[in-house]
Amino acid sequence: MAATGRRVDPFRAFNFIVTIVGLREPVSFTECSGLGSTTEVLDGPRPLGGVGGGTGGHTRLPGKTTFTDITLKWGVTDSTELWQWRQDIVNGNVVRRSGSIVVFDLDNHTERARWNFVNAWPSKWEGPALSQKGDIAIATLVLAHEGLTSFTTTKA
Template identity: 30%
Template sequence: MALFYPPTGFHFLVRFEGLLLKYPGFPDVGFQEVGGLSVEIAVEEYAEGGENRFKHRMPGSVGYGNLSLKRGMLSGSPAAKWFKDEVEGFQFEANDITVVLLNEDHVPLQAWNFLNAWPVKWSIEGLNAMENTLMIESIEFAYQYFRRISPGDLLPF
């Protein structure tokens, strides 16, 4: 009988689907941190007349937070160019983003595909002459929804 252990969360890559066609060059896959992989279903309550012991609770709309990505600042990266073009041209073009969790042999274990994502925030951590640290940039993306993808359903890298 095989034992299964939970995977580690430090070996992953991020794919910007279709972005290399617009911004050719090296793929923008390396990030230090990915956050915002969450979904929440609202609960709607309905009080029935004459029933004081409880309220009926029903599922409501589904809500998603922003996807946040952090890494050492890279000038000229496809993601940074995308955000710059969005802000300066004020033309918001959505692209899919896929986050892929890898095992120790670099084989995909699980992936999440964020559909119709567009950048909504870019920031860098403060400049500080008293510390010898990397410049960290953070990019946040809004999206319609995300779906989990099984390893067998992933396209090749």
């Protein structure tokens, strides 16, 4: 809880790293999106005479939770490690990896937030759009995963 009168600024979206267990070469991702989950809403009957003297009607209950795919973008280099991980999936060799998305404050030394994902595998790879404009070649990797295990923040 913030102290009264203390300004609390939101974290900056540009100062982050993504780590993936088992990758030998670091990748400087330029974009990361898709951190999310959704829980299905189930409608069911409310029992008569329940807590608070229920009168019937319906109640809403949580059902199955699913997690949004994580989308990563990066400038293409001569590293083929992410491409090979995707090719392993295409070839039927499912290699699952866990990792973290970490947000730092402006000094780039203090971790401010962390989300850990588990058992991810690349479900899609998309190569860069190529043109004569001189832009950086950006590739995209989409990770299916089995959940976000934690969200933590630290105080500045």
